[in-house]
Amino acid sequence: MEKKDLQYWVNKGQQMVADRQRRIDRAKQWKFDTVATHGLYDLQQSLESNNGSIMEPVYLSTAQAYEDSYHMEAGLSYQMPNxxxxxxxxxxxxxxxxxxxLLEAYGTDLPASCVATASGMAAIRTATEPFLIKDDSLPPMNIVTSAKVYGGxxxxFSVRRGEEQGIDVRWVTNPTDLDEWAEKIDEGTRFVYGEFPSNPxxxxxxxxxxxxLAHANGIPLIVDSTCASPALTRPLAWGADIVVQSATKVMAASGTSVVGLLIAKHDIVSRVGxxxxxxxxxxxxxxxxxxDNGPGLHAMGAIMTLNDMRTLRPRIAQMSDTALTVSRFLENHPKVDRVFYPGLESYHARDLAKKYMRLADDGRNAYSYMLMVEIKEARDGVNTNTRKFYDGLDMIWRATDLGRVKTVATMNAISTHQQQGEKGRSLASIKPSAVRIAVGVEHRDDIIADLTRGLNRI
Ligand SMILES: Cc1ncc(COP(=O)(O)O)c(C=O)c1O
Known part of the structure; x- marks a missing residue:
């Protein structure tokens, strides 16, 4: 019998690594929906370790057992996958x-890796913190970020990094203006950060x-593309180094789990580390x-998310089509001031939207599920009509959520973006009259009927 010493387990680990690579190579041949449906789980794994189950297992266990001390040593020294x-x-x-x-790197030869976290916020922290380490050889550090980001x-950035740690946070107020990004980056910048599209x-x-621009300065670009998802936009393919996803949103569209994902390509650019x-x-x-920090995801949330992710692309396609119809309806409504949606002709960055927002495999433009509407008010800074509209909704949920199969509406100035105050909201262009609509998979006629019900209250 073969002696099971450390070398035995290291060899076994090498086989496991090769096996994983074989599965990755197989999945790289597939189309988006097939990757989303099967990932790396195959018959061999099912028969070897999951009683032939066609669905991936939910491992409700805190820890893995090791066969012997050498097995443990090989695993804990990262000499074999465990x-x-x-x-x-x-x-x-x-x-x-x-x-x-695989989905974030879809359509490219880029190797990419992912770590799942207990929330989107934890993914953002895990993605950014390593670049904020002390390095006395560099000037005082700063970060350059779009001001059009989710309130959290x-x-x-502003409180935890800026106020508490004294890091200079430089806000780019007009993210379509390349000069503004360029002006804010200098020798002290550790990373550049943007949201695509920004919420709300x-x-x-x-x-x-x-x-x-970031790479010319030796720093990485980190993109939060939660509101596009890899079914529409894959920033790694366009040069970004790291992508973060609040998979809580359209990836886990049923609304059962709070989940974050950090996906990075290999050989990223950085001044530190x-x-x-x-x-x-x-x-x-x-x-x-x-x-060491411990922001890990629970196995149950992982499998719930995986199950929803299998239908990501067809769901995004339907949601996008409905969101476009809803946007056009709202844009033409006399009680509406403005609608922000990348699929509208009136959208300020139409060419960029067309360039970056395309349905995987299909290739046609699709613009996702999120739109922002500003309701007409008698005076700027007032939200009387907006509240009437909002409180008049019946089927559409009033909640601080998005990407759900159920349509959700949010008054962001009084909710998700309340804590950042008037100044922060104006930096992020969020008026009191703004309502974010995250279109779900209901029939478009029912969504429009409910919005009409709300608008008729004004
Ligand atoms: C664009 C974006 N990024 C990050 C987050 C934070 O994600 P989570 O709620 O999963 O922590 C959100 C939450 O709404 C978001 O919309």
């Missing part, structure tokens, strides 16, 4: 991570150009800071 302890990894989470990495991101103002930016970090950022993050 999941060890569910704060660090879990076999269920693994299937989600592998599928997400605004708070994480539905602004976008030129990912390819901003990535080039060691070679291991730059070579494979997501795996490095998982092995080191993520392990």
């Amino acid at each position: 999941w060890c302890y569910s704060r660090i990894a879990n076999p269920s989470t693994y299937f989600l991570e592998e599928t997400a990495a 991101t605004f708070q994480q 103002s539905v602004d976008i930016f030129d990912i390819e150009a901003v990535a080039k 060691n070679d291991e970090m730059q070579a494979d950022f997501a795996t490095w993050a998982k092995f080191w800071p993520f392990r």
Whole structure:
């Protein structure tokens, strides 16, 4: 019988790595929907470790058992793949991570890795914090970020990084203006950050150009593309280094789980960090800071998300078509001031939207599920009519949520973007009269009927 010493387990680990690569190569041949449906889970794995189940297992276990001390040693020294302890990894989470990495890198030869987190906010923190390490050889640090970001991101940057840590946070108020990004970047900048499209103002930016600018300065571009999803926009293919997703949204569209994903391509650009970090950022993050900080995802949330992700592209296609019809209806309504939606002719960055927002495989333009409407008020800064409209909705849910199969409406100035105050809201262009509509998969006629009901209250 073969002696099971350390070398035995290291060899076994190498076989496991080769096996994983074989599955990745197989999935790389598939179309988007097939990748989303199967990921890396196959018959062999099912028969070997899951009683032939066609669905991926939910591993409700805190820890992995090892066959002997050498097995443990090989695993814990990262000499063989192992999941060890569910704060660090879990076999269920693994299937989600592998599928997400494949989808974000879809259509490219780029190798990419993913680490799943307990929330989108945790993914943003995990993605950005490693670049904010002390380095006395560099000037005082700053970050350059679009001001058009989700309220939680605004708070994480302005309060946690700015006020609490004294990091200079430089806001780009017009993300379509390349000069503004360029002016704000200098020798102290650690990363550039943008949201595509931004929640809730539905602004976008030129990912390819901003990535080039960042790289010319030796720093990475990090993109939150939650509101597009990889079914429409894959920033890594356009040069971004890291993508974060609040998979809570359209990826886990049923609304059962709060989930974050950090997907990074290999060999990222950075002024700080060691070679291991730059070579494979997501795996490095998982092995080191993520392990130490503990923002991991529960196995149940991972499998629920994976299940919803299988139908991401057809769902986005339907939601996008409905959102366009709804946007046109609202734009032509006399009680509406403005509608922001990348599919409208009136959209300020129409060419960029057409360039970056295309349905995977299909190739046609589609503009996702989120739109922002500003209701006509008698005076600027007042939200009387807006409240009448909002409170008049019956089927559409009043909630601070988006990407759901159920349509949800949000008055952002009094909710998601309340804490950032008047000044922060004006930086992010969020008026008191703004209502974000996250279009679901209901029939468009019923959505429009409910919006009409609300508008008739004014
Ligand atoms: C664009 C965007 N990024 C990040 C987040 C934060 O994600 P989570 O709620 O999963 O922490 C949100 C939440 O709404 C979001 O809309």
